[in-house]
């Protein structure tokens with residue numbers, strides 16, 4: 345939608361095609377109990393410049409709320425706060441020497457300007473080298489697992505660098521405390537407002553119809569929809585994940601197809617629960633225990649406040665998955681039957697009767713994993729070999745973590761890159777770009 349907004353501002357006439365009944369994708373919301381909130385947990389950082397600029401274009405600046413949050417660690421059956429420098433100094437799972445090396449790692453990472461060389465080494469190798477094997481096993485590996493699940497071992501050092509850089513930005517200098525924000529009502533406020541603005545500007549929407557085929561020729565491009573109808577455009581920009589692009593565009597050249605297929609996606613199953621009482625008031629609790637089937641606990645009400653949820657606490661239990669994980673085959677009830685006992689074991693004061701409502705959200709293609717030599721071997725180019733068909737998707741965020749700010753920044757950047765190409769359609773050579 346941001347891309348359509350920018351292209352419209354430059355005088356083009358975009359149409360947004362969306363498979364779901366409403367646009368929003370991973371940021372869209374769901375009903376849970378009597379409440380409505382994001383399907384997946386979202387926070388905004390003070391450093392999210394491009395998202396904050398978009399929110400002020402939408403007139404939502406006044407609906408932004410900010411709060412200090414705390415982070416926790418669940419290890420050896422105990423919870424530890426890791427929210428301040430003092431917590432860090434006290435953190436029992438690491439000895440003084442290990443803490444010194446950990447601080448050194450973070451300092452080194454924060455000094456790196458160009459992450460491209462980091463793509464040549466796995467995150468595991470890089471972190472073991474800088475922090476030591478024990479700190480890797482006790483701290484970094486659980487953190488990687490909480491972000492990447494079963495793909496943790498495939499990530500390059502550039503991935504963990506991007507996380508450190510983003511988390512560094514979340515901590516106010518001086519106090520070094522984590523500060524997060526959200527808009528009243530979450531993305532259920534932002535997305536309809538964005539759609540309304542686009543509609544007013546003259547952007548068209550076709551929702552509730554998956555695109556099934558995209559083809560191009562020297563005069564334009566054609567999109568076929570699931571109901572069998574087709575639409576003609578001058579240009580098509582594919583903003584869907586790479587596996588979708590491969591399916592939609594049978595005319596792609598084989599080299600392009602292999603490049604898109606080489607992008608490793610991870611997915612997520614993410615139960616959310618409304619609870620009668622709060623857990624530990626950490627926004628995020630990273631988990632090192634292998635017996636826990638989810639990779640973190642996100643307590644949204646540590647930021648948003650339970651009054652927004654009728655006095656209940658809203659908690660997410662994310663589990664990141666590779667495409668081949670058997671967990672995809674499980675029903676929502678099977679997932680809850682596995683997750684709830686683990687949650688009750690972690691928080692002995694919690695009872696099953698404290699669960700007011702639950703939902704399980706799933707997304708298959710969430711994040712393109714920053715694998716070894718990602719920019720060289722996998723990063724999707726904007727141009728395709730198909731006349732008038734382009735790609736702008738989140739797999740093109742190579743030196744960042746997946747978040748709405750990066751997505752909006754990508755759309756802003758790619759709109760500027762696309763404009764001269766869209767105005768003068770011509771035949772491109774994919775080989776030349778590669």
Ligand SMILES: Cc1cc2nc3c(=O)[nH]c(=O)nc-3n(C[C@H](O)[C@H](O)[C@H](O)COP(=O)(O)OP(=O)(O)OC[C@H]3O[C@@H](n4cnc5c(N)ncnc54)[C@H](O)[C@@H]3O)c2cc1C
Pocket residue numbers: 361362363364367368369370371384385386387388553554555556583584585588612614662707710737738746747748749751
């Ligand atoms: C668990 C989780 C936590 C997150 N936490 C944060 C956070 O704290 N802060 C933050 O800023 N960001 C966060 N994000 C990231 C944020 O949600 C994404 O960066 C952003 O939503 C990505 O937007 P996108 O448009 O690139 O992709 P998507 O949201 O995946 O959009 C792709 C769209 O394409 C549509 N589509 C797919 N195939 C077709 C087809 N054939 N025809 C038509 N339409 C199709 C889909 O329906 C979807 O709407 C989080 C994401 C997840 C999953």
